[in-house]
Amino acid sequence: MNMHKKVCFEWFNAFQPSVSYKQYALPFEKAGILFNLGAILSEAATKKYRESEYGADKDDLLKNSLLYLQQASGLYQFLSENYLHAPSNDLGQLTVKYLVQLMLAQASEVFALKVISGDLDQSKKSLISKYVKEVGTL
Incomplete structure (x- = not known):
């Protein structure tokens, strides 16, 4: 093997962070990049959600927050399916599968808060109670 190409x-x-x-x-580098991209998307989702509390374009900001959380979940899902032999526990199967569920749970929370914060008629109240009950069983 040519050592100059390694x-x-x-x-x-x-x-x-002290362990490397x-x-x-x-593929090891690709997994690291995808993991970090998922973390960045999660942070961006948090920022958009916080901006929606004060911003004029609340619906767009909440939609972006939901999108970023779903994309982060998708990246972690890809890692869990395609990167099977991680040298560290943070890239390991259990951790990455947990992150998939965590991102989806956060997206569910953002969606529920969006629905709850809107003008509610009786049918929406029923929808919210059914949704929250379903999320609670996950």
Whole structure:
């Protein structure tokens, strides 16, 4: 193998930044990038949600927040299905599957809060109670 073409990728554990892992495999770097992109989308969703509390275009901001959380969930789902041999626990199957569920739960919360904060007639109240009951069973 030609050593001049070998690139070492380093990953710092998301939960223990003092611990790092190094590999020469491109899929290892891809997994790290996708994990970080999911984290960035989650942070952007939080920012959009907070802006919606004060912004004039509340509906658009909430829609963006929901979209970002769904995209983060999709990235973590991709990792859980395609990156099976993680060297660290933060990229491991259990952690990534948990992050999928966490992003979906946050999206559900944003949606519920959006519905609750709107003008409610009797049919919407019924819808909210059914939705919250369903989310509670997840």
